[in-house]
Amino acid sequence: MEELTVEEIITATDGKLLSGNLQAKISNITIDSRRVKANDLFIALKGKNQDGHKFISEAISKGAIGAIVTHPPKVNNLLKAKNIILIKVKDTTEALGNIARYYRTKFNPLVIAVTGSNGKTTTKEMIASILERRMKVVKAKDSYNNDIGVPLTVLELNSQTEVLILEMEMNILGGIRRLAQIAKPQIGVVTNIGDTHLEFLGNRENVMREKAELVESLGQNGTCILNADDELVKTIGDKFPMTTKSTFGIENPAEVFAQRIIDLVTEGSHFLLQGKYRVHLSAIGRHNIYNALAAIATALKVGMDFAEIVTGIENFKPLAQRSEIIKVKDLIIINDTYNANPQSMAMALETLSKIITERRICVFGDMLELGDQSQIFHYQLGAQAAKIADLIIAIGKFSPLVMQGALKAGADPQNVSAYEDNEKALTKLIDIIKPKDTILIKGSRKMCLEELVLGIKAYYEKKTN
Structure with a gap:
């Protein structure tokens, strides 16, 4: 993260400065008091099981320059002794998103967002494996894909970043739209649509609507990468015509496709890309061929050539706990x-x-x-x-x-x-x-x-x- 002033953070969050200097500079933002470093700004998030406000003193003792809160902490000797920055906001999770949204406007990377019921993390990692051969990439850690993970990933941008690769996943309608407003992706990838988060979304149609928010957010000048073998994903593509669109698949006609698939079982698979390029994929299962095709379609739209793409896919290492x-x-x-x-x-x-x-x-x-x-x-x-x-x-x-x-x-x-x-x-x-x-x-x-x-x-x- 590059420096922000407290005044910029106040502007981004519509917060109120309770103490501290408006011109003080913040070089990092953290939500985990256990990982605080000197001069971090700690955001006291309130979750189902923990309230970050309980850990403000711990964060300050470890060197945090201040905290963003929804209510002022109890003043103790530590807080009295330190000239800390305290910013009050209505909602700290929303404030994190608003800071990331403001921070995103300071840079102009290519932003790629991946959504879908399955394969998001693997597809993201495959895209990175290809693009990192030529470009400076920032990618989401693990499955940082929600209203906390996406803002934290955006805050890793710097002036050297050429490509930002994100995952987006929420369990409420409007959630992915909010993430897209923060990150402003130009390329959106939809891997597939299945029965996920039904406790919150109700049915697969609503899952489709949730994923469609990413494609809708791209606008007319965006690029979407869609699974041609998934009927609900195809429905999204029909609903939101884009200036640039690419499809991938195995069964139905698609711009990026795999043929002559040889299943090597525990050793992955071989397939023929576009009818001419032989690819070895070390990740097992047919589903990972789909993930690879999604990554390949994305890389082609970015401008990578087939030699770089094949090398990137073949260098991809299967992820822990995922097949x-x-x-x-x-x-x-x-x-x-x-x-x-x-x-x-x-x-x-x-x-x-x-x-x-x-x-x-x-x-x-x-x-x-x-x-x-x-x-x-x-x-x-x-x-x-x-x-x-x-x-x-x-x-x-x-x-x-x-x-x-x-x-x-x-x-x-x-x-x-x-x-x-x-x-x-x-x-x-x-x-x-x-x-x-x-x-x-x-x-x-x-x-x-x-x-x-x-x-x-x-x-x-x-x-x-």
């Missing part, structure tokens, strides 16, 4: 524990079905935020898994429904079990694992199924040493 292959001696773990929804579960099962192995074991955690459709989706998951897996272990509130679906589909009752928590499931897994098994582990982020991955690795490595 990650872990080999422990003769055991294969598909670590897909970062998140889950009905469509990504189906993709994972398709990948698992292609692996030649002694036994296929599915370990499922709950798929969260599915609202009224939670029961039917978990029941269907069990039925789908029964066609592929030799053993099924379900964990969480909805695990009995997964079990019911599997049994109804013909699974052997001895091979299906349900558990309340990870600890009990891990005990079961350790008891049943055999050499040459392949284990798919997948669930929503809050299920923390990476605990199982670590537990299996630790046990199996110790057992085989």
Whole structure:
């Protein structure tokens, strides 16, 4: 981040200066009191579980120059002794966004935003892997894609930045529009549309409307990159005609396409790009070919050539917890524990079905935020898994429904079990694992199924040493 004055921050947030110097300079903004550095400005965000106002003194003690607050903190000896900056605003999360929106206007990078129900982070990383070969890129960390993550990423811009690559994901209508107002993207990528955040959005049509906010925000001079094999994504493209548009796909006609796909199972895939360029993709599964095509279509619109693009894609390394292959001696773990929804579960099962192995074991955690459709989706998951897996272990509130679906589909009752928590499931897994098994582990982020991955690795490595 490049310096902002307190006066600029007051202007951006419509805040009130309670103490401090208007001309003081801020060189960094943070929301985490544990990571404060000297001269940071701390924003006291209020979330579901924590209120940043409780950590203002800690931030100041670590060198923060001041804080943005919704109410003045209690004055203690530390605050008295320091000539700190205090700025009062109506809403600190909104203030963070407003600062980023103002800061964005100071620079003129190419801004690319990626949205969709699945594949956002992988597509973002693939785009970066290509563009970084020629340009100075700032990209979102991990899955920094909401009303906190996007502003923090925008604040990493500097005068040397040529390209900013963002993810955008919210669970309310109007949320992505707000993020686009902050970041002002010129290129928008829509990977796909599925059953995500239904607890808040209600149905897939509203999911489509939420993703469409990115394309709408691009305006007539923007460029959109759309999945030609996803009917709802195509609907978005028809609704918002752009000056520049590109499509990618495998099944339907598209400007960027893959042919002669060779599935290398745990080693990724080969495909022929545009009918002439041979590409090796190390990330497993057909869904990652779609992510690669989205990244390629984006890179072409930026002006990269095919040699750079192929090299960038082939240099891409699969991300942890996202269709990650872990080999422990003769055991294969598909670590897909970062998140889950009905469509990504189906993709994972398709990948698992292609692996030649002694036994296929599915370990499922709950798929969260599915609202009224939670029961039917978990029941269907069990039925789908029964066609592929030799053993099924379900964990969480909805695990009995997964079990019911599997049994109804013909699974052997001895091979299906349900558990309340990870600890009990891990005990079961350790008891049943055999050499040459392949284990798919997948669930929503809050299920923390990476605990199982670590537990299996630790046990199996110790057992085989």
